[in-house]
Amino acid sequence: MPKKTSSKPKSSKKPSLKDQIKNLNNSIKDEQDKFLRLFAEFENYKRRTSKERLDLYKTASQELMTALIPVIDDMERASAEFTKSKDKSIVQGFSLIKNKFSEVLKSQGLTKIVVNKGDDFDSEIHEAITQIPAENNKMKGKIFDITENGFKLGDKIIRYPKVVVGN
Numbered sequence: 001m002p003k004k005t006s007s008k009p010k011s012s013k014k015p016s017l018k019d020q021i022k023n024l025n026n027s028i029k030d031e032q033d034k035f036l037r038l039f040a041e042f043e044n045y046k047r048r049t050s051k052e053r054l055d056l057y058k059t060a061s062q063e064l065m066t067a068l069i070p071v072i073d074d075m076e077r078a079s080a081e082f083t084k085s086k087d088k089s090i091v092q093g094f095s096l097i098k099n100k101f102s103e104v105l106k107s108q109g110l111t112k113i114v115v116n117k118g119d120d121f122d123s124e125i126h127e128a129i130t131q132i133p134a135e136n137n138k139m140k141g142k143i144f145d146i147t148e149n150g151f152k153l154g155d156k157i158i159r160y161p162k163v164v165v166g167n
Contacts (some may be wrong), residue, residue, distance in 0.1 A: 001010065002122070003059055004009075025075065036088075036165040037099055044119075058153070058154070061108060061109070061125045061153065062156070062158055064153070064154050065108070065109075065110045065153050065158060066158055066159070067107070067149055068105065069158070069159055071151070072101075072102075072105070072149075072151075073148070075098050075101065076149075079094060079098055082094050082095075084167070092158065108151050110151055110153055110158075111152050112149055112150070112151055113125065113149065113150035113151060113152055113157065113160075113161050114142060114152065115146050115161045116133045116143070116144065117143055117144060118139075118140060118142055118146065119142065119165065120142060121141050121142065121143055121165045124158060125150070125157065125160065125161070126143070126150075126161055126162075126163050126165075127150075127160040127161065127162050127163065128133065128162075128164070128165045129147060129162045129163065129164065130164050130165075131164070131165050131166070132144060132164060132165075132166060132167065133166070133167060134166035134167060135166075136140060139166040140166050140167065141165065141166065142165070142166050143163045143165060143166075144163075144164045144165065144166050145163065145164040145166070146163050146164075147161070147162045147163065147164065148161065148162040150162075
């Protein structure tokens, strides 16, 4: 019996030069895309770690400043008592120490929130501890008294001023 030959020719055709160039160009584009994505991811990583480091620094500073606020309150009360003293050198010495302490805290970003009697009450920046009847309609919603000063660290309020509000 004669052998049947297959009608299908063997396809050992090599890719043409144009196909090879096209494949290489596609490979280059893929590698460039991978590179750009990796570069962008690395830039985002650098930006994120930088922000996290800055936030960590601010948080550590905030904890320290929050712990020092009661000391500031005590110094304010002591200063008020020292001014009643007849010994002016003690008053002057304590005043110098208090001012130096305040300047150091200010240089680290801690600032006192300025609140005056008669200002409008704003729940975003004040903490009302009590309300008292207002003498007239003009004093409704106004601050009558400041019982505790508030403080900001940079733009963030770390202790709200405690106030008495007219109702």
